[in-house]
Amino acid sequence: MPSDKARVSFRVSVPKGYQAVANGTLRSERTKAGRTTYEFGTRDPIPTHVAQLAVGHLTEIKGKGPHGLPLRSFVDSSKAKAAGPRVALVPEQLKWVEQAIGAPYPFETYGVLGVGGVTGYALESATLSMFNADYLAQPGTDGVGTMIHELIHQYFGNAVSVKTWDDMWLSEGHAAYYTGLYHDSKGQTKLDDFMRDAWQFDSEERPKYGPPGRVTDLNGVLFGTNPGGAVTLYALRQRLGLPTFQKIEKTFFERFRNQAASTQDYIDVVNEVSGQDLTAFVNSWIYGAKTPPFPG
Ligand SMILES: [Zn+2]
Structure with missing residues (x-):
């Protein structure tokens, strides 16, 4: 495990x-x-x-x-x-x-x-x-x-590990999200374009791999969680604004460092830091049969 x-x-x-x-x-x-x-x-x-x-x-x-x-x-x-x-x-x-x-x-x-x-x-x-x-x-x-x-x-993945393989998007989604952010900061690919590609991939492949939080195919553990997980985080960032999103990320990391975290643990931090109930919002991205519309 x-x-x-x-x-x-x-x-x-x-x-x-x-x-x-x-x-x-x-x-x-x-x-x-x-x-x-x-x-x-x-x-x-x-x-x-x-x-x-x-x-x-x-x-x-x-x-x-x-x-x-x-x-x-x-x-x-x-x-x-x-x-x-x-x-x-x-x-x-x-x-x-x-x-x-x-x-x-x-x-x-x-x-x-x-x-x-x-x-x-x-x-x-x-x-x-x-x-x-x-x-x-x-x-x-x-x-x-x-x-x-x-x-x-x-x-994300090692210091904060995942509780089950279904939570793998917390590891891969973060790795992919920050890689997109890095490319943007270096003037290579704009974050929005990076996320559009991720969204496109997830929209097309979700039927094959399953949603990021419930992958149905072994390859999906990587391919079904990277783009879908990244665009989930981007959707949260677009909805809440960068400062709140950054606070969520820091809180989640510090709270679960040296432990394992589940999707519900992440949602709990999102709700606590934002002061809103975004359970249904995150669930639609992570567990929905279809990828939600592109953020914004
Ligand atoms: Zn990875």
Whole structure:
């Protein structure tokens, strides 16, 4: 269950020439008789589906984030040099995300993991988002929205995990919403255009995947929750105005940090902060058989 969180630790022994990395912080490292034993552990509870262990020829790239946050990224050694410029974007991305959500990054460390063999997806492994090493090694900033997406998941999805898989839109919807906001802030795609695309996708695909809060298809856990969840949050923002929406987001995050939250928990925060009963409004977006009309 995604709600069953735990502080995780890994103890792994590797032969000479290999490195290991896992969630959280390196607690010890000992080399004996040609083998190195690493112990990693997390300070905070994480949902176990974002536990991560990687072993390979990895190069560590250290850095500093906001408020002295220690950063450590690990990239397949053959791609480490080329990945330097994207890894160097992380401190700025953390700063942007902290400001957008209005809360400090929730874990003891952050970094990106670039490995081979993962194609077409990335994963928000806790404290160490995983990408294809080739993606990190790309020049320029096209597609760096995926880095923002996985970073947002450290807040929504990891620090605030979901209670059941039906609540997954709280994780994916937030990741997609803030990625749209990021593109807008960088002068790339206007938020309204981003949301129109999300709305269009959700309108067309909802019959196939089910509504964001009750997906009926395994692929729907990702594809049915990202655009539908993002446009739900946008609908709330359009209805209540930015300051109230931001207060909802901050309250929800702070209240459920290190816990798991349900759709009802989010609705309760919406109603409390806005002083209105928006239960039916949110339900129509999250559980309706058809996507409601585009906000505004
Ligand atoms: Zn995601």
